[in-house]
Amino acid sequence: xxxxxEQIEAFxxxxxxxxxxxxxxxxxxxxxxxxxxxRIPFSDNHLRPGGTISGPTMxxxxxxAFYVAILGVIGTAHLAVTTNLNINFLRKPGHADLxxxxxxxxxxxxxxxxxxTIRSEGETGPVAHATLTYSIPEGIARxx
Amino acid sequence: xxxxxEQIEAFxxxxxxxxxxxxxxxxxxxxxxxxxxxRIPFSDNHLRPGGTISGPTMxxxxxxAFYVAILGVIGTAHLAVTTNLNINFLRKPGHADLxxxxxxxxxxxxxxxxxxTIRSEGETGPVAHATLTYSIPEGIARxx
Amino acid sequence: xxxxxEQIEAFxxxxxxxxxxxxxxxxxxxxxxxxxxxRIPFSDNHLRPGGTISGPTMxxxxxxAFYVAILGVIGTAHLAVTTNLNINFLRKPGHADLxxxxxxxxxxxxxxxxxxTIRSEGETGPVAHATLTYSIPEGIARxx
Amino acid sequence: xxxxxEQIEAFxxxxxxxxxxxxxxxxxxxxxxxxxxxRIPFSDNHLRPGGTISGPTMxxxxxxAFYVAILGVIGTAHLAVTTNLNINFLRKPGHADLxxxxxxxxxxxxxxxxxxTIRSEGETGPVAHATLTYSIPEGIARxx
Numbered sequence: 001x002x003x004x005x006e007q008i009e010a011f012x013x014x015x016x017x018x019x020x021x022x023x024x025x026x027x028x029x030x031x032x033x034x035x036x037x038x039r040i041p042f043s044d045n046h047l048r049p050g051g052t053i054s055g056p057t058m059x060x061x062x063x064x065a066f067y068v069a070i071l072g073v074i075g076t077a078h079l080a081v082t083t084n085l086n087i088n089f090l091r092k093p094g095h096a097d098l099x100x101x102x103x104x105x106x107x108x109x110x111x112x113x114x115x116x117t118i119r120s121e122g123e124t125g126p127v128a129h130a131t132l133t134y135s136i137p138e139g140i141a142r143x144x
Numbered sequence: 145x146x147x148x149x150e151q152i153e154a155f156x157x158x159x160x161x162x163x164x165x166x167x168x169x170x171x172x173x174x175x176x177x178x179x180x181x182x183r184i185p186f187s188d189n190h191l192r193p194g195g196t197i198s199g200p201t202m203x204x205x206x207x208x209a210f211y212v213a214i215l216g217v218i219g220t221a222h223l224a225v226t227t228n229l230n231i232n233f234l235r236k237p238g239h240a241d242l243x244x245x246x247x248x249x250x251x252x253x254x255x256x257x258x259x260x261t262i263r264s265e266g267e268t269g270p271v272a273h274a275t276l277t278y279s280i281p282e283g284i285a286r287x288x
Numbered sequence: 289x290x291x292x293x294e295q296i297e298a299f300x301x302x303x304x305x306x307x308x309x310x311x312x313x314x315x316x317x318x319x320x321x322x323x324x325x326x327r328i329p330f331s332d333n334h335l336r337p338g339g340t341i342s343g344p345t346m347x348x349x350x351x352x353a354f355y356v357a358i359l360g361v362i363g364t365a366h367l368a369v370t371t372n373l374n375i376n377f378l379r380k381p382g383h384a385d386l387x388x389x390x391x392x393x394x395x396x397x398x399x400x401x402x403x404x405t406i407r408s409e410g411e412t413g414p415v416a417h418a419t420l421t422y423s424i425p426e427g428i429a430r431x432x
Numbered sequence: 433x434x435x436x437x438e439q440i441e442a443f444x445x446x447x448x449x450x451x452x453x454x455x456x457x458x459x460x461x462x463x464x465x466x467x468x469x470x471r472i473p474f475s476d477n478h479l480r481p482g483g484t485i486s487g488p489t490m491x492x493x494x495x496x497a498f499y500v501a502i503l504g505v506i507g508t509a510h511l512a513v514t515t516n517l518n519i520n521f522l523r524k525p526g527h528a529d530l531x532x533x534x535x536x537x538x539x540x541x542x543x544x545x546x547x548x549t550i551r552s553e554g555e556t557g558p559v560a561h562a563t564l565t566y567s568i569p570e571g572i573a574r575x576x
Contacts, residue, residue: 018198055203056166056200056204059203059229060199063200083543083565084230084232084233084516084565085203085230085231086229086419086518087228087229087230088419088421089226089227090393105378106379110542111567113417113515125394126394129401131374131376135543227399227401228421234538249557250522250558257522259547269537273545275518277371277372277520279398279399343491343492343517344492347488348487348488348491351488369521370487371521372519372520373517374518375516376516377516
């Protein structure tokens with residue numbers, strides 16, 4: 001059963017309150033149709049020396065955006081777990097919001113594979129690109 | 145110029161105070177000889193629903209352990225940056241310290257490539273395994 | 289200096305004759321604008337038991353398509369070398385041509401990073417998706 | 433049911449004759465205990481301009497060595513398929529045999545994850561390092 005962006009945002013707040021505590025607000029702008037768009041507003045807390053947004057913040061956002069894309073299709077798959085994440089850091093992000101666009105390339109019975117592109121608002125070239133694999137629980141797979 | 149584990153721990157505290165704020169204490173147990181061992185004591189803050197230590201915590205630890213291995217060899221390469229991180233999540237970690245062992249497989253003029261294995265204290269099978277690439281600044285590369 | 293698809297195809301035939309010997313004809317359909325399209329006609333030689341096109345054939349095609357995209361932009365960079373290739377195999381390819389679409393996500397002074405999607409002609413879902421990093425020789429980098 | 437190195441070599445010759453046709457002799461030197469060692473004798477056919485052994489040859493060897501490690505544990509899992517392969521090319525191989533050492537890091541009910549290190553005989557630093565994931569067929573998984 002698919003979920004709307006609002007439902008997903010509420011679900012994340014309830015189930016993963018530490019995400020907000022650690023990274024601040026995160027907005028689910030789109031979900032569904034095998035895709036998602038997730039925004040993380042700019043905050044000084046994410047900065048590393050040199051003014052770069054930290055790698056862990058971008059990795060968290062990557063993982064979250066793909067999870068949101070899965071939730072948008074198969075619903076509260078809160079047992080779906082990341083099995084692989086491969087990220088290339090491409091450019092130094094600006095002092096701006098980060099916007100992650102996720103796309104499911106294959107949603108199989110056991111695995112979901114996809115890609116996430118992270119952009120810094122107002123810039124053209126992506127700041128990071130990742131591919132991910134999630135393991136889908138048996139029960140939910142049967143529904144899909 | 146290489147650094148001792150103590151020097152690296154002090155350097156990280158000064159340069160990356162937000163790591164401690166976000167993830168708590170992190171101990172550099174070994175550094176040098178193209179390797180490192182970094183420990184992150186168990187804390188409830190790292191937990192996800194279901195009692196699993198969060199993926200972002202493990203990705204941060206992976207990245208940090210490899211950075212420590214590089215610092216152990218070429219010193220305060222605080223401009224060295226991650227260009228690629230590929231992580232496989234293998235087993236659910238226990239409620240125990242995480243111990244990351246990093247190994248540099250190649251330290252070239254431009255790139256450092258290596259692997260990191262994360263174990264949960266007291267368990268045999270690794271909980272995660274990653275490969276990483278760091279870009280090495282020109283100036284520092286010339287010294288190595 | 290950029291190259292046309294015809295120039296690239298001739299260059300590959302001269303410099304890498306063993307590719308044709310091993311894999312048969314390979315057609316460079318597009319090159320330039322940070323992208324490429326490369327087609328490998330269906331041949332029984334690529335088949336594995338079970339009727340699947342072999343993984344090594346798809347990995348070769350992935351690598352070649354991204355190399356063609358680089359050639360299309362910076363010309364005969366015949367010293368550019370693959371440093372990382374990460375491929376996800378998504379679906380069993382049909383008995384049909386394979387078409388690889390490559391896209392350079394970042395062309396830096398030292399590294400080119402991009403992605404390749406492989407499709408089986410006549411099918412919608414991709415059969416494989418890869419990300420790659422190439423190391424760019426110093427001399428050529430200065431020209432770009 | 434596990435297989436010996438001799439049984440695996442015979443199995444590969446029967447099921448994958450095109451591997452020998454394309455790459456020449458391949459020797460399974462060890463298999464079992466979650467590991468394998470596979471050797472590919474040096475041949476001019478693998479060379480690229482510049483005298484480097486081709487990337488596709490090393491990717492094929494990586495994939496094969498990990499498959500052999502799986503066969504050594506769960507037997508003729510000839511339906512096990514690669515889902516992910518991530519390879520870092522580290523050094524230019526010499527004009528010498530390539531030796532791949534594979535290690536299964538996790539053999540689960542659905543997925544096998546592991547790593548492969550490729551060395552050029554007579555040299556110390558590895559020429560390539562890879563991580564792989566194989567999908568394990570349901571039936572065989574139940575036996576393991």
